[in-house]
Amino acid sequence: EAGVAQSPRYKIIEKRQSVAFWCNPISGHATLYWYQQILGQGPKLLIQFQNNGVVDDSQLPKDRFSAERLKGVDSTLKIQPAKLEDSAVYLCASSPRREPYNEQFFGPGTRLTVL
Amino acid sequence: DAKTTQPPSMDCAEGRAANLPCNHSTISGNEYVYWYRQIHSQGPQYIIHGLKNNETNEMASLIITEDRKSSTLILPHATLRDTAVYYCILLSNFGNEKLTFGTGTRLTIIP
Numbered sequence: 001e002a003g004v005a006q007s008p009r010y011k012i013i014e015k016r017q018s019v020a021f022w023c024n025p026i027s028g029h030a031t032l033y034w035y036q037q038i039l040g041q042g043p044k045l046l047i048q049f050q051n052n053g054v055v056d057d058s059q060l061p062k063d064r065f066s067a068e069r070l071k072g073v074d075s076t077l078k079i080q081p082a083k084l085e086d087s088a089v090y091l092c093a094s095s096p097r098r099e100p101y102n103e104q105f106f107g108p109g110t111r112l113t114v115l
Numbered sequence: 116d117a118k119t120t121q122p123p124s125m126d127c128a129e130g131r132a133a134n135l136p137c138n139h140s141t142i143s144g145n146e147y148v149y150w151y152r153q154i155h156s157q158g159p160q161y162i163i164h165g166l167k168n169n170e171t172n173e174m175a176s177l178i179i180t181e182d183r184k185s186s187t188l189i190l191p192h193a194t195l196r197d198t199a200v201y202y203c204i205l206l207s208n209f210g211n212e213k214l215t216f217g218t219g220t221r222l223t224i225i226p
Contacts, residue, residue: 004158033213042202042216043159056213091158104214106158 002026004107006092012113018080021110025073025094031055032069033104034077035091043091049075079112087114118142119203124221133190135220137203140184145207148179148186149214152199159202159216162188198224 005024013019025032030051035043046065048056051072060067064083069075079086089109120138127133139148149164163170163177165186170177176189190197202219 040218042200042218043214044216045213048213093158103161104159106160108156109158 004092004094004105006090006107006110008110009108010111010113012115013082014115015084016081018078019082019112020076020078021090021092021112023075023077023092023107025075025092026096026105029094029096029105030072031095032075033093033095034067034075035093037089037091037109039088046077082112082114084114087112118205118215119217121201121203121217121220123218124223126223126225127190127193128225129195130192133193133197133222133224135188135190135201135203135222136185137188138185139203139205142183142205143207146205147207148177148183149204149206150175150177150188151202151204151214151216152197153202153219154196154199162201164206193222193224195224195226198222 004026007022011019032049034046036046037043046060047067049069052069065079067077089111091106091109093104093106095104118139118141147164147166150162151159152162153159163172163175165177165179167179167183179186200219200221202216204214
């Protein structure tokens with residue numbers, strides 16, 4: 001079974017530039033998550049999709065971050081404009097809609113450096 | 116608003132059992148204890164979860180105290196590949212609730 005795919009793996013940009021990350025979840029997984037992990041901290045959930053609808057985006061800085069999940073499969077996360085404090089690893093995860101078992105499968109992440 | 120408390124770091128000799136503690140004194144009746152780990156430069160990986168009974172799978176064992184206020188993750192024969200940050204997380208299984216990661220325990224396996 002193929003895992004969660006993310007691209008790019010690394011990205012370096014200047015502050016005030018824009019950047020986009022892509023995620024392809026495991027086939028058939030209805031739920032998709034984007035996390036931000038700052039160095040030395042645990043991942044923090046930014047947004048959760050159920051199919052192509054948003055379930056939770058309470059911690060997404062909506063003035064600069066946006067995310068979409070077209071057709072309930074792939075997803076993109078965008079930052080526009082980037083700030084220095086956005087330097088982090090952005091992780092995508094997916095899970096099947098299978099309760100009560102709630103395992104999330106994570107991708108390798110995209111490391112963003114904002115200069 | 117961390118609901119679990121873990122030691123920041125631990126060492127364990129290769130081949131020995133690694134016992135990682137977690138305190139969750141305010142756990143609710145419908146909350147499960149989940150364990151994930153994150154190897155360097157990788158995304159987190161699910162290990163095991165339990166409600167009140169002890170659980171075992173091919174990766175680890177989970178021991179939950181009778182009052183459910185603490186638990187221990189046991190890696191029975193630690194290898195160098197088990198070096199990682201281990202996260203103990205409480206999660207109710209009513210729908211797709213979000214994982215709230217703390218800072219975890221950095222486990223280092225010593226050759």
